[in-house]
Amino acid sequence: MRKHIIAAIQSHAAAEYPKECCGLVLAVGRAQKYFPCRNIATEPNEEFLLDPEDYAAAEDLGEVIGIVHSHPDATSRPSSRDLAMCEATALPWHILSWPEGDLRTITPTGSTPLLKRPFVHGVQDCFAVVRDFYMRAMGIELPNYQRTDGWWESAENASLYEQHYKAAGFEQVDSPQRGDMIVMEVGRTAHPNHAGIYLGTNPTLPGEESAVFGPGPFVLHHLYGRPSEVIVYGGPWLQRTRLILRHKEAR
Template sequence: MRKHILAAVQAHAAAEYPRECCGLLLAVGRKQVYFPCENVATEPTEEFRIAAEQYAEAEDRGQVIGIVHSHPDATSRPSPRDLAMCEATGLPWHILSWPEGDLRTITPTGETALLGRPFVHGAWDCWQVCADWYQREWGLDFPAYAREDGWWEQADNPSLYEQLYEQAGFYQVDRPQRGDMIVMAVGRTVHPNHAGIYLDADPALPGESASVFGPGPFLLHHLYGRPSEIIVFGGPWLDRTRLMLRHRAAR
């Protein structure tokens, strides 16, 4: 990071302390500039969020080439959420510990393992492990669906899986085959709130090994608060099933 930008980030971190500061690194012509943003997170001492309107304002001024935030009274080590959101945005993330002043940059790898990833709602969650499987196995790309944590708990909230599956290219089936998405209702929920990929009797994932036992069928899923995993699909999981969905690109 260039010295004048680092100085601007440090000044922003000092002004916002003990809140997390946040901003965007922009390329404006041949120059790089720091665009400070307001942290609109509910708990700004623990996390940050940039309003969509302010992000759009930054894009009007230049190309966004990085995301910046501070870790007040903590190291610059990225949290699981930092790692997940870096992958989700596809941009470098610059993390400044404050007041220590250590700067660390993380970059997206584009190949986060499907198994064992920590749960971060909106970035590494049940929908994302499904979307990543489809991208790696079938080359499908889906738009970034905004989803607030707990959207499934209120009847007046949209039922995201039920309302969006058709426009995403899925249709309902009665019997699953490998690659179908299984949508379930887990816990106290108003709407179906969980999904996984039906793997039939073969739990193999390219380049990854899973410790699963039983004759199958198997399901790749990412349960709230747990690492992503492959389980035997049946019993209570079958009872929780609300939709079996097949994509038009099914092979």
């Protein structure tokens, strides 16, 4: 990274300390510049949320080629969310520890494993693993509905699965086959709020090495606060099932 951009990032981090600063690296013609943005997170000392109006203003000036934020009183080591968001944005992320001053860059790999991915709500969660499976296994791109914190405990969750599955190309079936979406009800809720992929007796995942999980049948899912995993589909999971959905293009 060019020296004048590093200096601008350091100056921004110092001005915002002890809050996290955030900004964008832009390509403006042949030149590059740092575009400082507002951090509108509820807890800016702990995380950042880049103001979308600032992002739009930056795009009017040039091409966004990197995302920047600081880690106050911490190392530049990326968090699980940093890694997940780097993949989601498909852009390099530059992380500055402050006041230490260490700058680290992480780059997207282009593919997050379906298995053992950390949970990051809205980015790497149960619906995300479903979307990624459909794209990798069948080439089907599902809509990416916005998920706000706590949706799974309120009536709002109905809009994600119960109200949207038909528009997303799914129809309800009575018995599952490999690739179907299993929609379940977990925790204290009156609506289905969790989903996984029915794998049948073959736990192999697209692009990943197969493993022995037991006799099956299996479901790939991603519970809140836990790594994504393949489980045996039976017992309480079968009892929690509320919908079995098959995509029209998967027939």
